[in-house]
Amino acid sequence: MSIEQLKADVSECVTFLAQAKCARVKSALTQAKAEAEREIVNLEIKARLAAERQAAGNGGDAKRYLHELTDYGWDQSAKFVKLFITLNGVQNCAEDAVTVKYTEHSLQLHVRDLNGKDFGLTVNNLLHAIDVEKSYRKIKTDMVAIYMKKAEEGQNWDVLTAIQKRIKQKQEGELKKDDDNPEGALVNIMKQMYNSGDSKTKQMIAKAWTQSQEKARFGNEGGGLGGIGDLDV
Template sequence: MSVEELKSIEAEFAALLEQAKSARVKGVLTQAKAEVEREIVNLEIKARLAAERQAGGSTQQAKRYLHELTDYGWDQSPKFVKLFITLNGVQNCTEDAVTVNYTPSSLQLYVRDLNGKDFGITVNNLLHTIDVEKSYRKIKTDMVAIYLKKAQEGQNWDVLTAIQKRLKQKQDSEMSKSGDNPESELVNIMKKMYNEGDSKTKQMIAKAWTEGQEKAKFGKEFGGGLGDLGDL
């Protein structure tokens, strides 16, 4: 599917989101829209790499691959939301090799030819709108700092994205339903996330659960490992 077709689908999801009233419907549409945006970004990056390889024509450039970054830290001030992406040696890149594309609700960082590799990270569905024109980035030692200008200064972002917000609300809601036994409710939440997640999510939950069990004082109650998570 072409980028143009995906952008058309993205526009349809955006229109439906404006009409949706149910929180559940909004959640489904937002997640679907995020997946389409991710596909668009991936296709755009692949097209850019293909163009660079065709223009350069070198064997070294043809062997470069895109490495998707997933970890970042963030903070905020009254005017900006600040993202910090660790990337060893990025200070050695030229200014034009480190680019950030912004939309009012997303950002895409692209680092070209760092030690023979390309790196990228995309954050979609930001919790609130940003001012694209006043957002910028800085290259620091082993780090790229991205400054997202808040469209509404002074607005507090308790999380970075709308998806994280909905997950937090869901967890808080489900935890409140079982106040007498929060540990049991935590198990239920992890079960649900595990059953609904992809392979990477399942690996992360399994690892977190195993490490937690090794340190937990109530290990005997849960039987250790993932045993009490049933048929995850």
């Protein structure tokens, strides 16, 4: 499918999302939109790499593969949401080899030819809108820092993405229904969302789960949540 068709699909999903009232329909449309956006990113990266290889006129670049990044930290201030991506030696890259493409609700980081490899990070469905024109990135020692300007200054982001928000809401809703067995309810929620989600959703769930386990261990040594081992992460 062409990038133009995928962009048309995204636009249609946005239109339907604005009209949808049922939570299940909204979830399905959000997932379809995220999937189309991922395909757009992948096609754009492939096209960029192909153009670079053609311009170089040699076979060396053909051996370079794109490594998808999934791990990052984030923080926020009143004006910015900040992402921190660890990449050893990234400070040695040329300025134009580290690029970030923003949309109102997503970002795509591309690092070209770092120790003979390309690296990419895509974050879709940001919780709130960002100001594309005022967002930027900095290259630091062994790290890329991305500064996303909040479209609404002072707005608090309790999570980074809409997917994480849905996970949190489901956790809270199910835990209220099952006060006698909150750990079992949480495990069931995570399993259900993991099994029905796409690859990016699964990565997000795995990250959220790891963070919840770390918090549980910190607050109550030996009292962490169990049972997640059944997930084939």
